[in-house]
Amino acid sequence: MNQKNVAYIELTFAMVIVGSLSVVGKKVIEVFPVMLSSLIALMLASIGMYFVHRVMVGHVPKLNFSQLKLIGLQTLFGVVLFRVFFLYGLYWSSASMAGILIALTPVVIALLSMCILREKVSPSVMAGILFCMIGVAICQSSELMLSRNWWVLAGVGLILLAMICEAMFTVFRKKLTYESLNPITSNFYLCVIGSVLFLPFGIYDLQNFDLLSTTSTDWIPILYTAVFVNIISFILWFSGVDKVDATVAGVFTVIMPITSLILSAMILGETITWTMIIGMVIIIMGLLLVIYSPDELPQSAS
Secondary structure, rough: OHHHHHHHHHHHHHHHHHHHHHHHHHHHHHOOOHHHHHHHHHHHHHHHHHHHHHOOOOOOOOHHHHHHHHHHHHHHHHHHHHHHHHHHHHOOHHHHHHHHHOOOHHHHHHHHHHHOOOOOOHHHHHHHHHHHHHHHHHHHHHHHHHHOOOOHHHHHHHHHHHHHHHHHHHHHHHHHOOOOOOOOHHHHHHHHHHHHHHHHHHHHHHHHHOHHHHHHHHHHHHHHHHHHHHHHHHHHHHHOOOOOOOOHHHHHHHHHHHHHHHHHHHHOOOOOOOHHHHHHHHHHHHHHHHHHHHHHHHEEEE
16 A cells, blocks of 8 residues: 555544544533543543653653743643633534534634734635635524524534634644644643643542542543544644645545534434535535645646
8 A cells, every 4th residue: 555545544534533522522521521521631641642752752852942832822722722612612512513613723724814914815715714604604504493592602602712722723833843843742742731731620620520420431532532532643644644745634624524423413313404414515615625726626636
């Protein structure tokens, strides 16, 4: 099997794992408080990433002040605030809708680049953003009709905030590339600093939660989050990206909402309507327009 096909498999599995996050998150908050579950998952991921680092990279280097500052900002936005907004948003929003919204992170990055960084955005990207907004509106109208509960909008609002935090994470990550920090090292420190930031809130949750009342089955979603979402998906994604162009890798993000939709129906028993499927198709078209510029499409197809 050639390197390109290996990369496609790695990127596919990475996005399938990330796409399952909303379903797993729903399972986690059914049993555990948000802060405590985040603390436990990140502590387990920190231990796992340490051993991964020792095997794949070697000794864990110390960070200089510039690196620590950027990693700290990444952790605050992409780990702590993202988890808080996303998991609390799942209390009111369906897992399928959450998965669709999180897949729109490239669109939010494009909007932030246009509004904050004053970067020029091509007409195809603008069309892609418009497609995504129409698709989200269609999906949201379907969910409102199913739930008949206006609190759904609160859940969507929190997940949109999580998307913004994830986009900010990407902005700071771009700056960190100039610091020549290995991605494995970066992910290890993200887990460790995230654990530290969640520690006081996790301890507070623990005072009102009985860990001994949980079963071994209750711990499976947390273990899955720590091992698969925080470690394995990360390794697969960066291994795949190293073998193909970034624009080719970007198209695999469309797997996220599809995975979320399928798993939400299979595991959580959520109702998936034709309206939601139509909305998701429009969103995927928009994502492709944002990820690819027109002159890249023929080249990528070949």
